[in-house]
Every structure is written in structure tokens, then in C-alpha cells.
Amino acid sequence: MILKLKRYEKNPILLPNGNRWENLNVSNAAAAVYDGKVYLLYRAEGEDMRTPEIKCPVTRLGLAVSENGFDIAERLDIPIFDRNTTDPWCEFGCEDPRISKIGDTYYIVYVTMSRFGYTGDRLAYATTKDFKTFTRHGLLMKQFEQRTSGFLPGKIGGRYFLFHRPMPNMWGSFSSDLVHWEDMSCILETKDGSWYENKLGIGAPPLETPYGWLLFWHGKDNSGKYSLGVMLLDRDDPRKIIKFQEEPILTPELDFERHGFVSNVVYTNGAVRFGDRYFIYYGCCDRCLAVGTLDVEEVAAWCREK
Structure with a gap:
């Protein structure tokens, strides 16, 4: 059998609005179930450009809540994570x-944007227990310019497991303290012609x-089109x-x-089990x-x- 995602007939569920910080783009939302609702932390872009010379929008994180998984019941008017001009990262x-x-x-891995390096992307993480108060903990793997990363929702042998992407493939690494990383290995590589x-x-x-x-996950082809896939990983060794x-x-x-800000892109950051559906x-x-x-x-x- 082949799995195919069933689109919600009222898509899209979140659009740019009149707030200055999110009136251009909103997309790429993390998702978690908390207090019987789905909480979405989404990427937002508005009128602010990075610099007068760099005509790319500043990115921020907004918060929206759905009571049924589909429709937005609440949306904050201010970002939960903003740019920080005193933090160069x-x-x-x-x-x-x-x-x-x-x-x-709840552990939130996100991407910080800076002027350092080729792309300026670094991983950072924050934590919350109630989606009202957030604690930022700084950079993860400062030595890598990378994005597309998240923690396994549980520990393996007492260690954290991080999915991440030194370009262009999917990798995984373990850590006991979220500072020192070890046993890094490639999980999946790109495939020619796919x-x-x-x-x-x-x-x-x-x-x-119960099965793993x-x-x-997502992939991009050489025409620039992004698509979504599915796989099952071993319960005891997610590599x-x-x-x-x-x-x-x-x-x-x-x-x-x-059609949009970047053409031919479907890209997921969040999935939850909510009732009898994913x-x-x-x-x-x-x-x-x-x-x-x-x-x-x-x-x-x-x-x-089989």
C-alpha cells in the first residue's frame, strides 16, 4: 500500500495578516499537543528587511492554537521569538x-539567522512547559552552518538524539548534555534521479x-521542487x-x-497524533x-x- 496525505478542504489554514511582523509570509510550523489543543509555532516574515543592503525579510516565530487540529482558534498578535540585535547570532x-x-x-529546535559564514544559519534550542514562558538555551553545534533539525521525542540509553543536516543528507547524533555530541552517522542520502x-x-x-x-521528511529535486515522504525508524536505534x-x-x-514566495514547495516542520488521525x-x-x-x-x- 502507498500512503498519501489527505489535504484539508479549507486549506490554507494560516495566512499573512495585518501585523507588521507577519504581513508578508507565514509558514513552516512546529506542532505539539498541549492541554488538549494543537499548538503551532510558525515562521513569520513581514516588512522589516535584514539590512538596507540585504533585501531578505527578518524572520520571527509566532504562536497559533487549534482546538480541532484544522482551524485556528487563537493567534497571538506579537511574536514569541523575535530578532535580537544585541545577539549577533x-x-x-x-x-x-x-x-x-x-x-x-517541550524542546524547541530552531534556526538563528546571522551574517556569519556562508549562509548564516545556526541551530539553537529553547524549552517550555506551558507555551507561555520560554527559556532560550543558545546554540547547538555552533561549529556547523545548518538547519532542518529536531530532537527525538525521548532518550535512547539516557542520551538525547538530534536529527540534523550537514548538507545535503540526513544525519543523527547523540549527546548526554546537549553540549558534547558523539556517534554522528548518516541516516539517509540523496538519490540520483529521485x-x-x-x-x-x-x-x-x-x-x-508500536512499530517504531x-x-x-522532505526532499528537494534538481528543479527546486520540494515534496514530503514517510519512513519508519527503529525504536531502539533511530539511525x-x-x-x-x-x-x-x-x-x-x-x-x-x-506559487508564492518560493515556487513549488511543500515543507513540514510539525506533525502530531490528535484523536484517530495524524x-x-x-x-x-x-x-x-x-x-x-x-x-x-x-x-x-x-x-x-511486509
Whole structure:
């Protein structure tokens, strides 16, 4: 059987609004279930440019809440994470968060934007227990320029596990203290002639199932098109792929998935199990946010299938 994402008929669920900091683009939302609701931390861009010379928008993180997984019931008017002009690593803002619950704490890995290096991307992380108070802990793996990263929602042998992407492939590393990293290895490589021939990485942090870790991921081909895929990772060693669907679960087809700030992009940062469905939130062309679902039983049947 082949899994295919079911689009919500009222997509997109989140659009730019009149707030100055998010009136250009909103996309790429992390997702977590808290207090019976789905909390979304999304990437937002507005009128502010990085510098008069660098005509790229400053990025910030906004917060929205859905009570049914589909429709937005609450949306804050101010960003929860803003640019920090006194922190050179976050001078141009922050973007593309991913949320993983470990114990009673939600860990948020996000990308800080700076003028250092070739791209200026660095990983950082923050924590919260209530989505009201957030503690920022600084950079992760300062030595790498990278993005597309998130924690496994649980520890393996007492150690944290981080999915990350030294270009262009998906890697994983362990740490006991979130400072020192070890046992780094490649999980998946690009494949010539495929929809993930150019680069790839995790989408949402994986979801725990009786069969292993369910991972929704993304790939980009050499035409610039981004698509979404699915795989199943070993419960005890998430570096091992135990089931892999070669065909994508979603490719850009609808107008808002094909045209926007960047063309032909569907990209997920967040997925949750909510009731009897998996909700996969995906940014469209870096312009707006949409959601698709898969039935839990359908995914279980796919996991069991030989």
C-alpha cells in the first residue's frame, strides 16, 4: 500500500495578516499537543528587511492554537521569538522551529539567522512547559552552518538524539548534555534521479508508534521542487530505517502549493497524533500554512505490511 496525505478542504489554514511582523509570509510550523489543543509555532516574515543592503525579510516565530487540529482558534498578535540585535547570532531573526516533548518539557529546535559564514544559519534550542514562558538555551553545534533539525521525542540509553543536516543528507547524533555530541552517522542520502536528488532532511520530529518512530521528511529535486515522504525508524536505534516509502506522500499540486514566495514547495516542520488521525502541518511556498491528515489505522497497516 502507498500512503498519501489527505489535504484539508479549507486549506490554507494560516495566512499573512495585518501585523507588521507577519504581513508578508507565514509558514513552516512546529506542532505539539498541549492541554488538549494543537499548538503551532510558525515562521513569520513581514516588512522589516535584514539590512538596507540585504533585501531578505527578518524572520520571527509566532504562536497559533487549534482546538480541532484544522482551524485556528487563537493567534497571538506579537511574536514569541523575535530578532535580537544585541545577539549577533540572532541578528536577522529565527525560523523553522521543531518541537519534541521529552519528559514533561517541550524542546524547541530552531534556526538563528546571522551574517556569519556562508549562509548564516545556526541551530539553537529553547524549552517550555506551558507555551507561555520560554527559556532560550543558545546554540547547538555552533561549529556547523545548518538547519532542518529536531530532537527525538525521548532518550535512547539516557542520551538525547538530534536529527540534523550537514548538507545535503540526513544525519543523527547523540549527546548526554546537549553540549558534547558523539556517534554522528548518516541516516539517509540523496538519490540520483529521485524526488530527493538535491537535498533532504527531517520534516517533523518523529512520532512514536508500536512499530517504531514514524518520520515525515522532505526532499528537494534538481528543479527546486520540494515534496514530503514517510519512513519508519527503529525504536531502539533511530539511525536505522526499517520501512521506507519511495513514493512521496505529498507533492506541490494546488495553486498555493506551487506559487508564492518560493515556487513549488511543500515543507513540514510539525506533525502530531490528535484523536484517530495524524495531522501533518506543511508550509506552502514559504507563504502560507496548510494541513493534511492520515488515519492512524491506515498508517498502522502500512507499518505492518511486509
